[in-house]
Amino acid sequence: MGRMTDNPVSDAAGLASAAQAASKKGPPPVHLWNPPFCGNLDMEIRADGSWFYQGTPIGRPAMVRLFASILKREGEDYFLVTPVEKVGIRVVDAPFIAEDAEIGQDILFTTNVGDTVKAGPDHAIEIRGTPEAPRPYVHIRRGLWARIDRKTFYRLADASVPGDDGRMVLHSGGETFPLET
Structure with a gap:
């Protein structure tokens, strides 16, 4: 550009x-x-x-x-x-920051620009990076992602449960999302 x-x-x-x-x-x-x-x-x-x-x-x-x-x-x-x-x-990285989440039966993220999305089929949680330096993201809309800020990621990690393969996972919107790379 x-x-x-x-x-x-x-x-x-x-x-x-x-x-x-x-x-x-x-x-x-x-x-x-x-x-x-x-x-x-x-x-x-x-x-x-x-x-x-x-x-x-x-x-x-x-x-x-x-x-x-x-x-x-x-x-x-x-x-x-x-x-x-x-x-x-x-x-530079992702256009938005997921700076808060309501964590219950589903996970509802709020971004720094006021978007609110429920993690699920259209709003995947994805972990990029390495096991030593994971970088968590949530899909917001049409290929636009939000990086999940550190405090929110720690809260997600605290709410995670062991999955079938032993990795820690989250459930929301009928989907399962691994919290490990």
């Missing part, structure tokens, strides 16, 4: 305005939009879940939630999309 776009609409303010207009009737249907690529925007989602525009943190949570609502993944690349444009952004 080399060059920055010269398109004046493809800046953070233009995207925010288009996203607000598109989301007036509920979550924007970004999975249905396939606008032309307009270049790359100097925007990055860092490994800790913070969003930066032109090297400066985006401090308004409402603005971050708005951008998160128009985030789309294609292969290994991430884009902010509106019905008329698509701009590339950088994502």
Whole structure:
């Protein structure tokens, strides 16, 4: 993702305005939009879940939630999309952080951008990394994942039970998820 776009609409303010207009009737249907690529925007989602525009943190949570609502993944690349444009952004690890979970019969995760998902067939829990340094994630939507923060992972580990193969597992939404790589 080399060059920055010269398109004046493809800046953070233009995207925010288009996203607000598109989301007036509920979550924007970004999975249905396939606008032309307009270049790359100097925007990055860092490994800790913070969003930066032109090297400066985006401090308004409402603005971050708005951008998160128009985030789309294609292969290994991430884009902010509106019905008329698509701009590339950088994502260091996962675009979201699962920063809390209600753990009961099912597991309900809440992300740093306000998404709430129940772990199950459409929202898998996946452990990446190594046994010495596991990195837990939960699928949020359409190829977008949230890294599960440390405190929440410790709570999940405490709630896990031995599975049939001896590995520690979690149950939610009718699925079984191993907590070990």
